[in-house]
Amino acid sequence: MTELSTATIPAVPPWADPEAQPFLRLDGVSKSFGGFEAVRGVSLDIYRGELFCLLGGSGCGKSTLLRMLAGFERPSAGRVLIDGEDQAGRAPHARPTNMMFQSYALFPHMSVEKNIAYGLKRDGLPRAEIATRVADILSLVQMTPFAKRKPDQLSGGQRQRVALARALVKRPKLLLLDEPLGALDRKLREETQFELKKIQAEVGITFVVVTHDQEEAMTLSSRIGVMNAGEIVQVGTPHEIYEHPHSRFVANFIGSVNCIEGRVTGREGALLRLACPDLGAEVTVESGFEAGAGERVALALRPEKIAMGRAARPGFENTVTGRIEEVAYMGNLTIFQVGLDSGARLRVTQSNTTRTDAEVPRIGETVQLQWSGAAGFVLAA
Amino acid sequence: MRQKFPVMTAIAVLGFVFLYAPILSLIVFSFNESRLVTVWSGFSLKWYGELFRDTQILEAAWLSLKIAGLSASLALVIGTLAAFALVRFGRFRGRMALGVMVSAPLVMPEVIVGLSLLLLFVSMEGLIGWPGGRGLLTITIAHATFGAAFVAVVIQSRLVTMEMDLEEAALDLGARPLRVFFDVTLPVIAPALVSGWLLAFTLSLDDLVIASFVSGPGASTLPMVIFSKVRLGVSPDVNALATLIIVIVSIAVTIAALHITRSNKHAAR
Ligand SMILES: Nc1ncnc2c1ncn2[C@@H]1O[C@H](COP(=O)(O)OP(=O)(O)OP(=O)(O)O)[C@@H](O)[C@H]1O
Ligand SMILES: [Mg+2]
Numbered sequence: 052m053t054e055l056s057t058a059t060i061p062a063v064p065p066w067a068d069p070e071a072q073p074f075l076r077l078d079g080v081s082k083s084f085g086g087f088e089a090v091r092g093v094s095l096d097i098y099r100g101e102l103f104c105l106l107g108g109s110g111c112g113k114s115t116l117l118r119m120l121a122g123f124e125r126p127s128a129g130r131v132l133i134d135g136e137d138q139a140g141r142a143p144h145a146r147p148t149n150m151m152f153q154s155y156a157l158f159p160h161m162s163v164e165k166n167i168a169y170g171l172k173r174d175g176l177p178r179a180e181i182a183t184r185v186a187d188i189l190s191l192v193q194m195t196p197f198a199k200r201k202p203d204q205l206s207g208g209q210r211q212r213v214a215l216a217r218a219l220v221k222r223p224k225l226l227l228l229d230e231p232l233g234a235l236d237r238k239l240r241e242e243t244q245f246e247l248k249k250i251q252a253e254v255g256i257t258f259v260v261v262t263h264d265q266e267e268a269m270t271l272s273s274r275i276g277v278m279n280a281g282e283i284v285q286v287g288t289p290h291e292i293y294e295h296p297h298s299r300f301v302a303n304f305i306g307s308v309n310c311i312e313g314r315v316t317g318r319e320g321a322l323l324r325l326a327c328p329d330l331g332a333e334v335t336v337e338s339g340f341e342a343g344a345g346e347r348v349a350l351a352l353r354p355e356k357i358a359m360g361r362a363a364r365p366g367f368e369n370t371v372t373g374r375i376e377e378v379a380y381m382g383n384l385t386i387f388q389v390g391l392d393s394g395a396r397l398r399v400t401q402s403n404t405t406r407t408d409a410e411v412p413r414i415g416e417t418v419q420l421q422w423s424g425a426a427g428f429v430l431a432a
Numbered sequence: 433m434r435q436k437f438p439v440m441t442a443i444a445v446l447g448f449v450f451l452y453a454p455i456l457s458l459i460v461f462s463f464n465e466s467r468l469v470t471v472w473s474g475f476s477l478k479w480y481g482e483l484f485r486d487t488q489i490l491e492a493a494w495l496s497l498k499i500a501g502l503s504a505s506l507a508l509v510i511g512t513l514a515a516f517a518l519v520r521f522g523r524f525r526g527r528m529a530l531g532v533m534v535s536a537p538l539v540m541p542e543v544i545v546g547l548s549l550l551l552l553f554v555s556m557e558g559l560i561g562w563p564g565g566r567g568l569l570t571i572t573i574a575h576a577t578f579g580a581a582f583v584a585v586v587i588q589s590r591l592v593t594m595e596m597d598l599e600e601a602a603l604d605l606g607a608r609p610l611r612v613f614f615d616v617t618l619p620v621i622a623p624a625l626v627s628g629w630l631l632a633f634t635l636s637l638d639d640l641v642i643a644s645f646v647s648g649p650g651a652s653t654l655p656m657v658i659f660s661k662v663r664l665g666v667s668p669d670v671n672a673l674a675t676l677i678i679v680i681v682s683i684a685v686t687i688a689a690l691h692i693t694r695s696n697k698h699a700a701r
Contacts, residue, residue, distance in 0.1 A: 123600055143603040156601035160619045167616075170605030221605065 064288075065098035066274065071087040072259055074099040075225060082115050083350040088116040089115045092129070095259050097274075102251050102258045107278030108304070113261040116278075117242070120259065120301075121150045134224055144173075149223040152239075153230040155214035157202040161212050164189075164198040170221045182301035188220040207321065208239050215247070219254060228260045232267060244270045265305050269293070277301050299430055302351050309357075311350045312432065315342045322424055325350055329395035334369045340429040354400040356426040359387065359418050367421035373397065375416050378427050385411060389420060455678065462671035479672040481564025488671060489657055496637055496654040499568060503575035504632035510576065511628060518584070519591040537581040541567060546645030547595050549574045566648030574646045575639060579632030586631060590624035623691060630688050634681070 067072035068265045073096035082090040090112040097103045105113045120123040120131060122143035131138045142280055149170070164185055171181045189195045192212040202210055211231065218226055231247065232240045248271055249255050251258050262268050268275050276286045277300075285292060287300045296302040299310060313327035313334070322335045323342070327350060334350060342348055363370050373389035376396065387399045397420060401411075412418050462480075466473035483489060518527065537545060553563060553570050563569050593645045598620060602612040618625075640655040647653065652660075661670055 121604055143600070144606045144608060148604075150601070150604045152597045154597055156595065158602070158616055158620075159597060169602070169607075173606035173611070217601075217605070218636040224549075287504055327684055 056293060057318075064273070065101075066096070071098060072165075073097060074134060075259070076130075077116075078130040078132070080116070080119060080126045080131060082112070082119060082124055083127045087108075089281055090119070093281075093283050094129075095276060095379065097259065099257055101273045102248065102254055102260065102271055104260065104272035104275045105261045105278060106268040106275050106304075107263065109263060109391065111278045112281040113263070113278055114229055117150070117229055117261050120225070121148050121227050122146050123255065140310050147224040148227055149218040149221050149225075150227040151214050151218040151229065153201075153211050153232050153233055154239075157210060157213055157217070158204055162199050162201055163194060163205070164211060166202070167217045171428075172389075174221070182327075184220055188216045191219075191253070192216045205233050211235060211243065215250070219250070219256070222296040223256065226258050228258060230261055230263070232262075232264075237285075240267070240268075244383065246392075247271065269305070271292065277304060286387060290385065295428065296299050296351075296430075297395065299349065299351070308399060309352045309354065310430070312397070313348055313350050315346045315348060317344055317346050323429060324418060329393045330371050330391065331393050332369070332371055333429075335424045336427045336429055337424045338429040341346065342429070349430045349432050350427050350429050352397070352422060352427040354386070354398040355402075356422055357397065357399045358421045359389070359399050359401060359412065360421075361416070361418060363419040363421060366423075368424040370419055370421045372396075373418055373420055375412050375414050375418060378411075378414055387412070389418060440651040443606050457618050458671050459675045459678065462668060462675040464668060464671075467668060469668060469671070472512060479668040482669045483672045485677075486669065488652075489654070489669075492654045495568065495651065499575060499643075499653065500633045500636040502630050503572045503579055503636045506572065506576035507579030507583050507632040508625060508629045510580040511632075512587050512625065514580065514584040515587035515591055515641060519588055529603035534581055534584045536686070538585070542639075542641040543645075545578060546574070546642040549642065550645045567644055567651035570646045570648070571643050571651065571653065574642050575632075575636040578642070579635055582631050586628040587621060587624050590621050594620055623694075627692060630684065634684075660667040 061296070065073075074097075075097040077093050077095040078094045080090060081088060086112060090122040093116060105116060107113050115124060116193045119126050120133075120138075121139055122138065122145075126139075141375075158169065161169065167185050167188060168181050171184060178186075185198075186195070188200055192215060194209065194212050194216065197205060197209060197213075202213065205213065211234065215228075215231065218228075232243050235243060244267060253420050260268075260271060262271075269292075270290060274288050275287060275292050276283050277292065278284065279300055283296050287295070292301065293305055296305065302308045302310070311327050312328050313325035313329075315335060316324045318324065319335075321337050321339070323338045323340060324333055324335050325348065326333050336350060340348065358367065371391060373386055373391045376390045378386035382403070384402045386399050386400070389399055391397065399420060461469055461472075463475050463477065464472055465476040465478070511534075514530065517524075518534070521527075530608075536601075550566075553566060556562060556565065594617075599612050599618055601615045603609070606615065607615060614617060628682055639653075640659055643653045647656065658670055658673065659668065
């Protein structure tokens with residue numbers, strides 16, 4: 052996995068390199084339907100070879116944004132540049148993009164082979180070349196034995212691979228994928244995520260993938276653009292998005308988080324001191340957050356960053372006491388709801404490192420919750 | 433099941449008898465020797481022979497087939513265009529009006545449709561000298577108008593369920609809009625085109641009221657001839673004709689049904 056990502060992304064990633072030229076540039080792109088703004092002022096740079104995920108809830112404008120890249124919708128404002136060329140006024144068939152549709156949109160009256168060859172025929176390629184390219188792509192997506200089948204004789208996962216092959220075979224500069232794995236069941240989905248990533252590394256084409264599944268975005272992407280109500284609210288690598296979210300929306304959208312209200316009481320170097328009535332204690336957190344004393348902020352703590360035990364252990368800056376109220380066993384980990392004296396509740400997860408449950412605290416037990424200064428982060432209240 | 437629900441079975445049998453007994457007796461009596469429709473006197477094919485010597489009926493049948501074929505084809509083109517305008521052009525001025533007007537002939541009493549078309553043809557002839565007289569042309573136009581309404585409904589329902597993204601996918605793969613229409617749209621809606629055409633064809637073949645209004649001397653369709661014959665008393669050669677029509681229609685309906693179940697199976701996937 053790591054070797055795959057290094058194959059596509061150089062050591063200094065292009066988004067960190069001020070010299071790098073973006074491959075796809077969105078410049079203040081908006082789209083209104085009637086009076087409703089589905090996409091608002093999106094500006095975004097995507098670099099060659101990236102697998103960029105647009106992540107957001109239902110109806111936040113992801114598909115609309117993607118369709119503007121493909122040329123199915125015309126932006127109400129702003130510009131789309133692909134490889135330096137303004138795409139304004141260009142019809143879908145004249146763009147260097149191909150799209151894989153959420154519904155796959157395979158032509159029902161054509162065989163797998165014909166479906167894949169369709170785009171090449173439209174480009175007027177010689178028959179022999181079409182045949183070899185179709186054969187190559189079929190073996191890439193492991194569909195060679197099914198070449199003569201019609202789409203309705205394929206399983207969901209097979210159709211998905213045909214749809215991918217049909218879009219890939221034209222070797223577009225930019226491949227757009229709208230919820231490419233949405234129709235697959237969970238197991239197949241996880242396998243296909245890795246397959247998709249492998250194929251992307253092999254062909255070296257820039258992918259823009261729309262998804263509403265945060266795990267999928269984390270697994271697939273070089274970077275993620277989180278969308279909310281038509282706007283891009285944060286862009287970053289999966290790690291940045293998870294560990295350094297800029298807002299409560301992003302923190303809550305990716306994984307779960309405990310948000311604890313507090314007030315700044317002071318700063319000691321990199322450490323910010325917060326008074327949190329809900330915790331019944333003063334806590335310290337490493338943060339560059341600019342806040343004067345007395346300002347209201349929120350401490351955000353991921354559930355897996357909190358250590359829990361019957362007795363407090365040394366080495367943590369922060370400790371609070373609580374009582375276990377609920378336990379949810381998930382197999383690989385267990386989720387605890389811990390009630391504090393103030394009435395507030397914290398969510399804590401522990402990975403289940405052994406098969407016995409003797410050590411696992413039970414409902415009603417009193418536990419010590421501890422975390423270091425680097426475990427949490429500070430968000431605007 | 434038969435043992436469990438004797439009452440249900442009885443009702444079903446009764447229903448089938450009620451539906452098919454008249455047709456069955458018609459077929460049986462078309463092979464009757466006697467001229468009397470109600471008395472069986474032996475098997476004979478003589479009424480079929482008589483039928484094929486009756487030039488009036490043969491000519492009427494040929495005229496009806498021509499009108500049905502022409503009007504169904506005309507209706508197919510008009511109805512398909514209307515369906516596309518309604519489903520694919522989004523909102524445009526007069527969309528509502530077009531929708532209502534396209535489906536109006538479905539519910540309009542035939543007498544009124546026939547009368548209004550007759551008045552139209554007469555006044556057009558007076559004003560611009562076209563259509564000269566009434567006959568095949570006027571009946572064809574009349575049948576095409578209501579046939580188009582049925583075609584539009586059939587195609588519309590197909591287009592609504594056909595996802596736009598098939599066409600968008602073709603555009604995305606480099607096809608120009610016209611190419612998309614012939615490569616993707618037409619093949620996908622082909623079953624609906626076939627059933628629309630068949631529907632318009634049968635409706636035209638079947639129509640008596642409108643044809644009576646807009647036909648002229650010397651242009652009698654098959655239903656008109658049968659109707660006028662029956663008014664003079666039922667003769668067994670009409671039974672023979674009806675039997676032939678039933679056979680042809682059953683074959684056509686079976687083919688159409690097979691075709692539709694097959695394409696539905698495609699669409700359902
Ligand atoms: N053609 C259209 N006319 C009017 N409104 C539209 C149109 N297309 C999309 N919208 C609206 O724009 C908003 C964004 O739609 P979009 O399809 O981009 O959402 P999405 O993020 O892809 O959601 P999902 O995850 O459910 O696919 C929605 O509120 C939708 O109702
Ligand atoms: Mg969408």
